[in-house]
Amino acid sequence: MPEWAAFAGFVGVVLVGLLVLARLSTTTFDAPDFPATLSDRVVGASPTPSPAVRRPATLSTPTLLANVVISQGAFASILVVGTWLTGVPAAALGLAADAFARPDLLVGVALGVGLHAVNAVGSRLTDRFELGDPERLRRAMTPETAVGWVGLLGVVLPLVAGFEELLFRGVLIGAFAVGFDLSPWLLAALSSVAFALGHGAQGRLGIVVSGALGFVLAVAFVVTDSLATVVVAHYLVNAMEFVGNGR
Template sequence: MATPPQYESFAAVTMLVLGLLVLLARASAAMFDDPDGGDDRDRSPDRDGEPRPETPATGAARIERRAGASDGWNDPPGVTVEDDPAKSARARDEDTPGDGPWGPNGAEVDARRSPAADALSTGALLANVAVSQGFFGVVVIGAAWFASIPPADLGVAVGDPWSVGPPALAAGAAVGVALYVANELSASVLDSTGVDYSESLRAHLAPETLRGWAVLLGVVLPIIAGFEELLFRAALVGAFAAGFGVSPWALAIASSVAFAVGHGAQGPGGVAVTGVLGFALAAAFVLTGSLLVVVVAHYLINALEFVIHEGLGVEWA
C-alpha cells in the first residue's frame, strides 16, 4: 500500500530552506552593495539635468569601455590601458595580473564590482553558489521523496511529453527568450528613471576564461535554474496547491514576492523586476504544469544576460 503524501512535513522543510535562502540573500546583498550607495551603472544625470561629476569608479568604467580588456571570450577593439593617459602612476605600480584595481591582463576591474566581494575570486563565488544552491536542491528533493510527494505535483509527469519531453523543452525556450527581452526592457525603463538596478553580483560571477564560461553555462546556471524553479515554482506553487487546496494563482503571487526578496543583491529596481519575472515564471508553471518548461526558461534568461552583457559587452540602455 502506497504511503500517503505528507504535505505538512514537506512544507516544513521547504519553508526552512526558503528562510535560509533569504538569510543568505541578505548577506549577499550586504556584500555586493555599491560602496558609493548609488546605481552602479551610474548613467542617469543629476536632477538639474547636468551629467553627474565623474568619480574614480565611473572614470574606471569609462576607460574600461574604451580599453577592451581580453577575457578569453571576446577581444573588442580599442586602446589598451597602457596607452591611456588617464591611468595614474599609482595604478601602474599596482598593475599585476589578478591584483590591484586594474585586474588581470593589465585591464581594469569592472567598476560594478564591490571591494568587499573582491575578497573572493570569481571561481570561489561560482563554487559557493553552485554548492549552496545544489545542497538546498538536494534537501528539497530528499524532502519530497521522504514525504512521498507525487512527482506530478512538482511538475514532473513522467510519460507526458508536454511535461518532460521535447515539446516542454521547446516551450521553455520560447518562454525564456520572451521573458529575457521583457526583463531587459524593464531594466532599461528603470535605469532611465534613475532607479537602482545593481549588476554587481553578475559582474562578480562573470568569468575571465573560456573554461570559466564553460563552468558557468554548463554547471552553475543549470544548478541555479533547477533549484530556484524547484523551490519557488514546483514546491511553493505546485505541491502546496495540491496538498493544501490553495489557489495556485495566490501561491504564484506569494512565491514571486519571496523570489524577489531572495534577489535583494540586485537593488530596489532588481527586486521589482525579479518579482515580476518570478510571477511570469509561476504563471508559466501553472498554465503548463511542467517544471521543465520553467527550468529551461529560467536558464535561458540567466545565460542570455551573462553572454550578452558580460561576454559580448552589449548594453540595451
C-alpha cells in the first residue's frame, strides 16, 4: 500500500528546493554585472558578441551546465528514492509496462515539433515588440565546442526533460490524482503554475511562456497518460531551440 503522505513530503522537499534554486538563479541573472540582454541589439554591434558580452567570467557555459546536472540530478535522485521508499506504483506516474511504446514516442515527437514551431513564432513576436528577453539563459548555456554540444544534447537536456516531466507531470498530476483523489485537470493547472515559477531565471516573460508550455504538456499527459510522450516532447522543444539558435 503506497504511503502517500510520506511521498508528498518527499515531493514537497524537491519542489521547494527547486523553487529556491530558481529564485537564486533569477538573482544571479539580474545582478548588475550580468547583461540585461545577451543579444547583439546594440547599434553597430558585431554579429557575434564577445564572451564578455555574452556572460560574465564567473558564469561560463561549462559552469552553468554542470550546475544544471548536479542540481537536477540531486533533485531527481531524491524524487526517485522517495517514490521507491513509499511504494508509489510506476503506473500512477504514467509509466506503464509499455511506457516507451512507439505510438507514445511518435506522439511526443509530433507534439515537440509543434510546440517548437509555436515557440519560434512567439520569440519573433517578442523581438518585434521588444517584450523582453526570456532566452538569455538559453544563450548563456549554449556550448561553443563539439564536446559541449554532446554533453548538452546527450546529458543535460535529457536529464532536464526527464526530471521536470517526472515532477511536474508524472508526480504532481498523475500520482497526486491517484493518491489523493484529485481532479487531474485541477492538478494540471496548479502544476503549470509551479512549472512557470521554476523557470524564474528566464525573466517575467519567460515565466509566462514556461507556464503556457507547461500547461500544454500537462494536457498532453492527462490525455495520453504517458510520461514518455511528454518527456520526448519536452526534450525536442529544448533541443531544437538550442540547435536552431546555436552560435
